[in-house]
Amino acid sequence: MEKLDEVLFYTLEKSIKVYRKFAQNQILKNGYDITIDQWLVLKTLQENRLLSQNQIAELVFKDFASITRIIELLVQKQYVNRTINTTDRRKFELEITKKGIKMIEDIYPIVTENRKQALTGLTSGEIKNLKIQLEKLIINCK
Amino acid sequence: MEKLDEVLFYTLEKSIKVYRKFAQNQILKNGYDITIDQWLVLKTLQENRLLSQNQIAELVFKDFASITRIIELLVQKQYVNRTINTTDRRKFELEITKKGIKMIEDIYPIVTENRKQALTGLTSGEIKNLKIQLEKLIINCK
DNA sequence: GGATTTTATTTGATATATCAATTATATTTA
């Protein structure tokens, strides 16, 4: 039976955890009060205006229940406006606020620096290959 | 500002999530009642007898509080024995039970099949490279 | 040898993940 630390998935799990912890620490250290997951949802709303919660869930590969709760916190923090969709009253229309846009912009230098530091010593070809292979893996699990 | 889906870390996050969900489903579908995280801790105890909780936390890159709670569930399910360490009474000695060993062995074919399926179409060289590059990333975040 | 510091673990609080059940609204269909 193979040992855990010989297995790619073990390393995969470890790498994303280590990166997440590192990135979250950098954000907190710079005085910003937002979690990585909240940031991810907020960034999605910055890239695509007027999404429904279902659409967000798909884009960030989280489930609906998690999105409900994350949106709640983002609305509380006034980073997101939530209004009922008048044409389909089951839905909400979600839109990033000015305060939300400012947060994303303010944090952006930290985010790029985090990514840069995490990828030190990897060539752009290696990074591209990594991404391509992970995308294969994703398709295989569907 | 780069779009989320162009970023390696987004793909990394997605790949581990998709794999975890896939693997968990396969385990449930075969009638086994154990989570991926419980399995990970149990497998660690199968590979290394008589670990303390701190040592486990380090091996599976989880924090102490999570380990406390996962161990509790494994003890409840009788997969793990927990006894106080007589030489250092702050510690516990944790040992996988026969039932725990059986669980790991029973599940093993599912685990290998999951991994195999997830890595379809990747050469062993590509897999090796992936692992090496992820390990670089891990070191960069320390 | 008693006070201080360190270590191992637990507990509480809050965020997130996941599943199942529920609610409200839309759509389809008979």
Next chain:
DNA sequence: TAAATATAATTGATATATCAAATAAAATCC
């Protein structure tokens, strides 16, 4: 059009992640 079905989101339950505070025991230090 009324009944059945589908969809969007919420809520409750349980597992996990993370931080901070608390507890208990061990090690160190003066």
